[in-house]
Amino acid sequence: MYCKTPWRSGFNRLKGQKAGRSRHTIRILQTDLHCSNMPVYKLRYFNNPRRGRAELARLILHQAGVEFEDIRFPHSEWPAIKPSTPFGQVPVLEVDGQVLAQSNTIARYLARKYGLAGKNDWEQALADMYADNINDLLNAAVPPFMEKDPVKQKEMYEKFMAETIANHVVLIEKQLKKNNTGYLVGNDLTWADLAYYAYFSDFLEVKFGSAFLKDAPLLKALIDRVKALPNIKKWTEFRNSKYPEEN
Numbered sequence: 001m002y003c004k005t006p007w008r009s010g011f012n013r014l015k016g017q018k019a020g021r022s023r024h025t026i027r028i029l030q031t032d033l034h035c036s037n038m039p040v041y042k043l044r045y046f047n048n049p050r051r052g053r054a055e056l057a058r059l060i061l062h063q064a065g066v067e068f069e070d071i072r073f074p075h076s077e078w079p080a081i082k083p084s085t086p087f088g089q090v091p092v093l094e095v096d097g098q099v100l101a102q103s104n105t106i107a108r109y110l111a112r113k114y115g116l117a118g119k120n121d122w123e124q125a126l127a128d129m130y131a132d133n134i135n136d137l138l139n140a141a142v143p144p145f146m147e148k149d150p151v152k153q154k155e156m157y158e159k160f161m162a163e164t165i166a167n168h169v170v171l172i173e174k175q176l177k178k179n180n181t182g183y184l185v186g187n188d189l190t191w192a193d194l195a196y197y198a199y200f201s202d203f204l205e206v207k208f209g210s211a212f213l214k215d216a217p218l219l220k221a222l223i224d225r226v227k228a229l230p231n232i233k234k235w236t237e238f239r240n241s242k243y244p245e246e247n
Helices: 052-064 075-084 103-113 121-140 142-146 150-179 191-208 217-227 230-242
Strands: 011-013 024-028 041-046 069-073 092-095 098-101
Touching (some): 041 052, 052 103, 052 121, 052 191, 069 075, 092 103, 098 103, 103 121, 191 217, 217 230
Antiparallel strands (some): 011 024, 041 092, 092 098
16 A cells, blocks of 8 residues: 655755755655655665666656655765665665665566556566566666777667667567557556666667667557656656756
8 A cells, every 4th residue: 555646846956955066866746645654765876877777766756656865976976875885886775764776676666566567466577577678778788888989889889779679679569569558568557668668768769869669669659658658757857957968
């Protein structure tokens, strides 16, 4: 049982955070309906990239209308923060003082808690499967992302798009056709849909354009459907204006 309410229009900077500083802590507000048993969430990640591996958790929380603190810090502070994390990695989610690591674990926990994990055990397993696919694709993008030589990086990204992404798009289009509901799992939104939106639109489309979707009308329709969700639209518009993309 949880209190699910649409959040208020507004993003408040916490006291003590001055404009122009590199560290940002944004509290996302709920409606005036008070939920006394709601946990206190603090999500911590780098301030660059503005999305990265914490973004799926943010999308789940925003779609569910759940208040949380979005704490972003510069890379220069990472050496001091790293020892306090369970495995020397971010993102980490603090829940009433307890800390959870690993991006997919965080997202899965939130999806199950707020009704976005699937309606039964089988749907939950399918949603996990799709989310794990996205994790594989994120890992596959790391080598070109880390490459410093711009010419070599361009070649690596071109190969990544032509092979890894093109092949996956064909496969996911077949799965969407098989499910035949407009969603990846069942007949309603799950965190798997949010994960595919975050990766294919919020990352690939932004970086490479949408040509890779020209033969994937069902995936394109899914991305557009998620993009148009009121809470997702409100969040991404705020995020894109608040946090400039640096990488």
